[in-house]
Amino acid sequence: MNVLVINAGSSSLKYQLMNPETGDVTAKGLCERIYIDGRLTHKVGDKKVVKDIPMPTHSEAISAVLDILQDAEHGVIKSVDEIDAVGHRVLHGGMKFSDSCIIDDACIKAIEDCIPLGPLHNPANLMGIRACQAVMPGKPQVAVFDTAFHMTMPPKAYRYAIPTEYYENDDIRRYGFHGTSHKYIARRVAALLGKKEFKLVNCHLGNGSSLSAVKDGKCMDTSMGLSPLAGVPMGTRSGDIDACVVQFICNKYGMSVDDCLTMLNKKSGVLAVSGVSSDFRDLEDGAANGNADCQLALDKFCYEVAKYVGAYAAALNGIDVLTFTAGVGENGPDTRQAICDYLGFMGIKLDPEKNKVRGKEQLISAPDSAVQVWVVPTNEELMIAQDTAELVNG
Numbered sequence: 001m002n003v004l005v006i007n008a009g010s011s012s013l014k015y016q017l018m019n020p021e022t023g024d025v026t027a028k029g030l031c032e033r034i035y036i037d038g039r040l041t042h043k044v045g046d047k048k049v050v051k052d053i054p055m056p057t058h059s060e061a062i063s064a065v066l067d068i069l070q071d072a073e074h075g076v077i078k079s080v081d082e083i084d085a086v087g088h089r090v091l092h093g094g095m096k097f098s099d100s101c102i103i104d105d106a107c108i109k110a111i112e113d114c115i116p117l118g119p120l121h122n123p124a125n126l127m128g129i130r131a132c133q134a135v136m137p138g139k140p141q142v143a144v145f146d147t148a149f150h151m152t153m154p155p156k157a158y159r160y161a162i163p164t165e166y167y168e169n170d171d172i173r174r175y176g177f178h179g180t181s182h183k184y185i186a187r188r189v190a191a192l193l194g195k196k197e198f199k200l201v202n203c204h205l206g207n208g209s210s211l212s213a214v215k216d217g218k219c220m221d222t223s224m225g226l227s228p229l230a231g232v233p234m235g236t237r238s239g240d241i242d243a244c245v246v247q248f249i250c251n252k253y254g255m256s257v258d259d260c261l262t263m264l265n266k267k268s269g270v271l272a273v274s275g276v277s278s279d280f281r282d283l284e285d286g287a288a289n290g291n292a293d294c295q296l297a298l299d300k301f302c303y304e305v306a307k308y309v310g311a312y313a314a315a316l317n318g319i320d321v322l323t324f325t326a327g328v329g330e331n332g333p334d335t336r337q338a339i340c341d342y343l344g345f346m347g348i349k350l351d352p353e354k355n356k357v358r359g360k361e362q363l364i365s366a367p368d369s370a371v372q373v374w375v376v377p378t379n380e381e382l383m384i385a386q387d388t389a390e391l392v393n394g
């Protein structure tokens with residue numbers, strides 16, 4: 001089976017053609033500068049081709065993807081018929097979606113209804129869906145939501161302690177994101193342990209970071225909230241912050257709430273604390289060269305992640321497994337070590353040799369660690385392809 005996985009942004013569109021059973025990626029690429037001019041980067045194995053192709057809308061971008069997938073020189077299929085289904089990443093499913101869903105008129109209407117909750121991403125995701133409908137009419141399509149995995153959280157985890165009317169009238173609550181990644185890791189851990197009953201804290205640490213507390217495969221709590229701004233400090237996002245900070249800054253500097261939120265989303269996090277970069281490699285280089293602010297940014301990040309692990313260990317009444325995934329989680333041995341150094345009281349102990357691993361699935365805890373600690377590379381595209389295959393095959 002071939003599933004075309006699509007992640008549509010407002011001016012970009014990532015794609016992968018993959019086999020959901022094996023995880024083999026036949027081709028992948030990126031359309032950029034949609035609505036501006038248009039550029040396609042297409043990769044098959046180690047071969048890469050870049051083409052400037054006019055993309056006045058997402059439809060031309062999808063057409064360009066289908067053309068290059070069938071291209072005599074760079075293609076991997078002979079006809080669009082070889083694509084069995086399309087899986088779309090959709091940011092916000094609100095309270096309407098606790099699982100992935102076959103795209104029909106009702107599904108599209110529900111994604112539209114969630115636009116107030118995901119004002120930047122959902123419209124772009126819908127453009128990708130509509131473009132596929134226009135260019136591949138009748139092709140089965142599935143929407144996979146970043147929020148869906150977290151819908152099993154109990155009310156005590158998802159309700160904010162603010163007046164009920166905002167929840168009842170406006171759906172204001174914790175939703176959580178990176179759900180496709182957290183779900184993929186929970187399934188991988190079940191396969192690695194050979195059982196379904198376990199308590200897991202997953203640390204998805206990338207440019208955006210979130211943690212989730214998972215019991216027997218179900219999400220019990222997660223660090224992001226109504227939006228992806230909440231939780232631990234990230235590359236450029238502040239993470240949790242006292243709401244009065246917004247009031248203070250807006251009042252003192254005559255800033256609008258929207259501008260203040262842009263600052264918290266784009267100019268904060270480890271970028272702000274270090275004053276150097278949002279990229280953890282730059283922070284590690286800076287710290288190694290004696291830059292105290294880079295060191296502080298790393299310390300702050302690890303401290304806050306460790307605090308969440310501690311909180312989730314309490315929420316789950318103990319944990320069996322701790323996992324690290326995404327760019328930093330998979331490739332940052334020093335960060336993993338610094339986080340786990342706070343968790344010795346829980347009996348967590350890393351094997352320093354095994355913890356050197358980068359980008360590979362591996363048990364990194366010592367044999368006498370009370371909790372198994374794993375590096376598990378995430379694969380959101382594969383999770384989307386698998387959900388798509390499951391729904392399309394009934």
Ligand code: ADP
Pocket residue numbers: 205206207208209235278279280281282326327328331332358
């Ligand atoms: P995104 O949230 O954009 O998907 P990623 O999961 O790709 O982000 O993570 C990006 C982060 O991963 C960057 O801060 C980068 O520094 C970090 N990273 C990637 N490779 C390495 C590495 N080899 N060592 C340390 N950090 C790394």
